[in-house]
Amino acid sequence: MGGAPVVLLVDDDDRVLSALRRALRREPFEIETAPNAARALDRIALGPSIAPSIALVISDYRMPGMNGVELLTAVRAKIPKVARILLSGWMSEIPPAELAAAGLFAVHSKPWDDAELKLSIRDALGVG
Amino acid sequence: MSVETTAGLARLGDPVELLRAQTAEEVREIVADPSIDLVLFDRLDTEEAALMLAAIPGDGPPSIVVIDGDSEADALDAFRAGASDCVHFGSEYENVLPVVLLEQVQRWRSERQRQVSEDRIRWLEDLYAAIVAEMPAGLIVIDADGLIVTENAEFGRLFPSRSADAGEAGEFLAARLPAELVEAIQRAERSASEGESHCLELVRVDDPGAPARTYEIRHRRLADSGRGLLVISDITESEWLSERLEVLRRDTRDIIENINSALIVVDLGGRITFANPAAELILGGAGGDLGGRQIGDWFAPPGAETSPIEECLVSGKRSRGAEALLRKGDGQWIPVGVSCSPRIDATGRSRGVVAVFQDLSEIKELELQVRQTEKMASIGQLAAGVAHEVNNPMGFIHANLHQMSEYLSDLEKYFDATQRLQQAAIEGDLEVIRAAAEDVGAVAREIDLDFVRADFEKALLESGEGAERIRHIVRDLRDFSRPDLPARVPSDVNQAIDSTANIVYTMMKHSVEFEKNYAELPKIDAYPMQLKQVFMNLLVNAYQAIEARGDAEPGVIRIETEEVGSEIVVRISDTGVGIAEQDQPRIFEPFFTTKPVGAGTGLGLSTSFKIVERHGGRIVVESEVGRGTIFEIWLPISSPRAEDSHSESDRAQD
Numbered sequence: 209m210g211g212a213p214v215v216l217l218v219d220d221d222d223r224v225l226s227a228l229r230r231a232l233r234r235e236p237f238e239i240e241t242a243p244n245a246a247r248a249l250d251r252i253a254l255g256p257s258i259a260p261s262i263a264l265v266i267s268d269y270r271m272p273g274m275n276g277v278e279l280l281t282a283v284r285a286k287i288p289k290v291a292r293i294l295l296s297g298w299m300s301e302i303p304p305a306e307l308a309a310a311g312l313f314a315v316h317s318k319p320w321d322d323a324e325l326k327l328s329i330r331d332a333l334g335v336g
Numbered sequence: 337m338s339v340e341t342t343a344g345l346a347r348l349g350d351p352v353e354l355l356r357a358q359t360a361e362e363v364r365e366i367v368a369d370p371s372i373d374l375v376l377f378d379r380l381d382t383e384e385a386a387l388m389l390a391a392i393p394g395d396g397p398p399s400i401v402v403i404d405g406d407s408e409a410d411a412l413d414a415f416r417a418g419a420s421d422c423v424h425f426g427s428e429y430e431n432v433l434p435v436v437l438l439e440q441v442q443r444w445r446s447e448r449q450r451q452v453s454e455d456r457i458r459w460l461e462d463l464y465a466a467i468v469a470e471m472p473a474g475l476i477v478i479d480a481d482g483l484i485v486t487e488n489a490e491f492g493r494l495f496p497s498r499s500a501d502a503g504e505a506g507e508f509l510a511a512r513l514p515a516e517l518v519e520a521i522q523r524a525e526r527s528a529s530e531g532e533s534h535c536l537e538l539v540r541v542d543d544p545g546a547p548a549r550t551y552e553i554r555h556r557r558l559a560d561s562g563r564g565l566l567v568i569s570d571i572t573e574s575e576w577l578s579e580r581l582e583v584l585r586r587d588t589r590d591i592i593e594n595i596n597s598a599l600i601v602v603d604l605g606g607r608i609t610f611a612n613p614a615a616e617l618i619l620g621g622a623g624g625d626l627g628g629r630q631i632g633d634w635f636a637p638p639g640a641e642t643s644p645i646e647e648c649l650v651s652g653k654r655s656r657g658a659e660a661l662l663r664k665g666d667g668q669w670i671p672v673g674v675s676c677s678p679r680i681d682a683t684g685r686s687r688g689v690v691a692v693f694q695d696l697s698e699i700k701e702l703e704l705q706v707r708q709t710e711k712m713a714s715i716g717q718l719a720a721g722v723a724h725e726v727n728n729p730m731g732f733i734h735a736n737l738h739q740m741s742e743y744l745s746d747l748e749k750y751f752d753a754t755q756r757l758q759q760a761a762i763e764g765d766l767e768v769i770r771a772a773a774e775d776v777g778a779v780a781r782e783i784d785l786d787f788v789r790a791d792f793e794k795a796l797l798e799s800g801e802g803a804e805r806i807r808h809i810v811r812d813l814r815d816f817s818r819p820d821l822p823a824r825v826p827s828d829v830n831q832a833i834d835s836t837a838n839i840v841y842t843m844m845k846h847s848v849e850f851e852k853n854y855a856e857l858p859k860i861d862a863y864p865m866q867l868k869q870v871f872m873n874l875l876v877n878a879y880q881a882i883e884a885r886g887d888a889e890p891g892v893i894r895i896e897t898e899e900v901g902s903e904i905v906v907r908i909s910d911t912g913v914g915i916a917e918q919d920q921p922r923i924f925e926p927f928f929t930t931k932p933v934g935a936g937t938g939l940g941l942s943t944s945f946k947i948v949e950r951h952g953g954r955i956v957v958e959s960e961v962g963r964g965t966i967f968e969i970w971l972p973i974s975s976p977r978a979e980d981s982h983s984e985s986d987r988a989q990d
Contacts, residue, residue, distance in 0.1 A: 223798050227732035230739045230795060270724045272847070273888060297727030318731030322738050 213263035213333050214238040218248045218279065219295070220271045224318075228266075231322045236335055237263070245274035245282075252283060252290065262290055264313075264332050269296035277302060280310040291332040295320060340425070341378055341402065344433030360391040367396045370448075373441045375399040379425055382410060386417040395451075398440040402433075473569040480562030482509045482522075494570060514541045517551060517568070524555040525564055538571065550575045596694070601679070602645055603688040606631050618672075618695060620665010631691075634662050648676035648689045659696065671696040706943070712817065721843025725809055729802030736795040736802075743792045746783035753779040812839040816868060826859035827867065829904055829971070830897055836871040837895055844879050851894045857904055860973050866947045867971075873940035874908045874967050881912020881965060902973050903953070909966040915959040923957065 215237050217228050225241045232239055238260070242248040245267070252262050265283050267276035274282075280292040292310060296302065297318040307315070314328040337354075345352050355372075357363045366372060375392060377385050379402050392399055398420035403410045411422040421436050423429065468475055474491030476484050484507050495512045510518050520539045542548045554567040592599055598615035600608055611619060611626045619626055619634060635643030642650075644658035655676045662672045674693040681687050757772040779785075816839060834852070841850055875893065882891030896907040915923060915930075922928045924945040941955075948955050952972045959965035 221728050221732075223732045223802060224728055226794070226798055227735040227739070230791065231735045268728075272890065295731075297725075297731070298723035301723075318727040319734035320731055322735055 211260070212237045213335065214240060214260045215264045215266060215329060215333070216248060216251060216262045217241045218243075218245065218265060218267040218271070218276070220244055220268065224268065232326065232329070235326060235329065237329070237333060244271055245276070245279035248279060249282060249286075252287060264291040264293065264329060266293045266295055266329070269294060269302060270298070277306050277310050280312060281306075284311050293328060293332060295325075337378055338425075340430050341376070341433065344430045345437075347430065347434040348437060357388070360387045363388045364391040367392050372397045373444060374437060376437075377401045377414075377419070379404045382413050385414060385419075389414075389417040389419055392418065398444045400433075400436055400440060402429075471567075473567050476509075476566050476568075477558070478509060478521075478564050478566065482518075483507070484509060484512065485563060491568065494568065514543065516541050517553065520553055521555065521566060524553065525557075538575070548572075597692045598694065599690070599692050600626075600631070601688060601690050602631050602649065604649065604686065606646060606649060609688070615693075618662070618664055618670075618693075635660055644674040645676055645689055645691045648678060648691070649686075652678045652686050654678070662693070671700050722809065722813065725842055726806055729805045733799045733802045736799045740792060740795050740799075743788045743795070746785075746788055747792075750776070750779045750783055750785055809842060812842070816865075816872065824861040824863060827862040827864040828859055829857055829862075829867065829906060830854045832864050832867045833871045833895055833897065833906055836868045837875060837893075840872065840875040840879060840893075847890050848879055848882055849890050849892050851892060853894070853896045855896075855898045857897055857899055858973055860904060860951075860971055862951055862971070863947075866950070870944040870947050870969060871906070871908070873944045874969075877940065878908060878910035878912060878965070878967075881910050881914070884913045885911075899973075900970075904971045904973060906969040906971075907966060908969075909964060911964045914961040914963055914965055915957070916961055920957065920959060924955070 215232070217225055217239060218241070219225050219228075220243055222243065225243075229239055229241070240251065240262070242251055248265065248267065251259070252265070265280060267279050269276040271279075276294055276296065280294060283290050283292055291313045294307075294310070294312055294315045295318060296315070299315070299317055313332045316325055316328070345354075355366050357366055357375075363375065367375060374397055375388075377388060377399065380388070385401055389399055389401070399418065401411075401414035401417075401419040401422050402425050403414065403422055404425050406424045406426060411424070414422050420440050423433050423436050468488045471488065472490060474494040475488040476491050477486045479485055497507060497512060509521060513521075516539050539551045539553060540548055541551065549570060549572040552569045552571045556565045557563075558565055592612045595612070596614055598618050599610075599612045600615045600619075601610035603609050607628050608619075608626050608631060609628075616626060631645050632643065635645065643660055644655050647658075648655055655674070657673045657675055660672055660674055661669050663669050672693045673696050674691055676689050676691045678689055679687040753772070753776040757769070757776050760768040760772040812835070815835065834854070837850060837852065841848070878893045882893070885891065891911045893911075894907075894909045896909075898905050898907070919928075919930060923941050925942060928942075945955055948969055948971070953970045956968040956970065957965065958968075
């Protein structure tokens with residue numbers, strides 16, 4: 209376990225990714241981004257010899273192809289120790305059973321509160 | 337004929353008409369005439385006379401043979417051949433002939449008279465027997481003691497004899513008839529005077545164990561004896577019928593008086609001859625002052641054609657549910673639905689029109705509300721998309737604002753440091769200047785000045801773009817939910833479908849790809865907002881049909897427009913689940929939906945259908961389960977003028 213933990217942000221809206229990067233700029237972890245679920249899964253699958261392990265995935269819900277809950281459920285199945293947070297614009301469209309299956313650490317809705325988001329990321333990562 | 341015979345006939349006094357016959361055949365022809373009184377054979381030879389006599393039938397007129405000389409043998413031959421009498425041609429012939437003639441003619445005439453009378457009597461007897469036997473009423477003659485003297489078959493059927501020797505006369509009334517009838521007949525016997533027919537009150541007979549029956553009794557005292565003739569009819573059925581008729585009449589009146597629909601009867605001249613209370617309420621003529629007024633007085637909106645009632649008067653054809661404007665008694669114009677039926681009498685001639693109409697104000701109002709509700713509902717189906725598409729930019733704008741205020745306080749720190757450097761430069765102390773300059777550098781490093789400077793601008797630009805995205809969404813939604821313009825306007829159908837498709841695409845881009853192929857189209861007179869509503873309904877349906885497949889691959893919605901002859905066609909096809917064949921005939925019915933509860937109102941397609949119909953167009957659907965659906969909206973390029981007035985009335989409700 210070398211440097212800082214790595215957080216993977218997944219959203220099809222690059223403006224959202226850009227704003228998140230901005231907000232988390234001074235946080236004690238590295239940030240990577242992916243524009244969709246497929247790319248995110250590809251990144252997570254990379255071995256530690258190629259790229260640092262992902263400690264947390266924060267994903268949007270509504271995305272082309274696989275949605276955020278499907279992604280986080282898949283992450284849970286593949287590498288259960290990766291923490292998962294959902295960041296959604298419209299929570300009530302998500303079936304509760306699906307939400308439960310993803311075993312999420314936290315759920316935040318857009319627009320998000322920077323301080324709260326930072327707090328739950330730190331909690332998820334177990335850092336100060 | 338001899339001079340003597342002529343002289344003899346002359347002595348008869350009355351003029352005699354003579355017909356001559358030369359052969360047996362001529363005799364047969366002449367005696368066929370029933371007015372021939374006598375045949376005279378004037379001195380023929382025996383054989384010829386016999387032939388001619390044989391030509392007279394047995395019941396024919398009498399015949400007299402004139403024999404030349406006084407031969408008794410000849411006379412005998414004549415009698416043998418069938419002659420009624422013989423006269424010898426000799427002295428006294430002229431005197432004897434008329435006597436014999438008169439005797440024969442008188443006998444023949446009285447015989448013939450008797451025959452005719454007998455025939456007549458026999459015919460009357462037959463007629464009487466037939467009437468008595470066939471009349472659909474029981475007929476009896478009773479004597480003064482109440483003994484049945486004679487009865488017809490119908491009486492036997494109505495009141496079968498209870499004694500063993502049935503059918504034999506001689507039973508008493510009381511033995512055959514129910515007590516109520518016997519009493520009624522006895523009352524009649526007492527009060528009836530001779531020869532007068534007396535109709536009794538109807539007699540009701542309650543026989544335990546059988547339905548009650550009603551009889552009508554006619555009584556006539558016969559002239560000769562103390563006998564009475566009774567005619568008894570079972571009128572239970574006809575009484576029931578007339579009661580039933582009365583009930584029907586009353587029911588019909590009740591219905592007409594109490595139905596909510598207005599009902600009027602108009603004569604051929606267009607004058608009101610009847611109005612039920614509902615009609616009086618609308619037409620405002622309680623108190624009967626409607627009678628005789630012209631129906632056209634109520635149906636004459638400025639610039640409109642004749643009313644459906646007047647059309648029916650002219651055409652003689654039924655019409656149903658035609659919409660028209662009617663001016664109520666209080667002067668207010670209201671939309672009404674009118675159904676007309678011509679009144680045709682038994683000879684097939686028209687006598688006027690029966691019209692039923694209803695106030696459609698409330699229905700029209702509801703229709704408008706439903707239309708607006710449906711419009712809102714189709715937006716409601718987009719709620720998730722709207723929320724997502726608004727909350728995404730809101731999310732990053734909000735975060736960026738927060739970040740920019742941090743950048744600002746960072747920059748303020750740097751600004752303070754540069755101000756201190758500026759102050760030091762003015763004061764001119766080199767040490768202080770150096771320290772201040774180092775401090776500026778330290779602050780710049782601390783706040784990561786180059787990054788902040790570049791990212792501040794980037795954050796600002798990105799936030800501005802986010803705000804623009806929200807503005808677009810809100811504008812699209814506002815455009816879509818705005819009430820329509822007050823009249824048809826030249827509308828660009830391509831623009832209407834494209835802007836609607838953009839809203840749908842914004843909300844649903846993640847699972848749907850759009851392919852658009854617009855032809856150059858002329859503008860058409862239309863209500864653009866209503867057309868957009870149709871396109872929205874069809875596009876949302878297409879999207880939901882694609883969603884229902886549950887495929888990872890995005891589905892495709894293809895939009896094409898085309899000008900075909902005098903029409904424009906908008907074709908919207910999707911690669912969704914398709915419509916089951918058994919559902920296809922029902923998809924335009926109001927409230928028909930295959931969507932889960934809450935996902936659709938079941939009004940989308942029925943509303944779309946109505947809107948397109950209002951534009952004089954039509955919707956065609958073609959679908960295959962598993963492959964997708966194609967909707968085609970056909971709209972006429974030149975709008976039908978008749979539809980305009982209809983839409984005007986629609987709008988009066990807005």
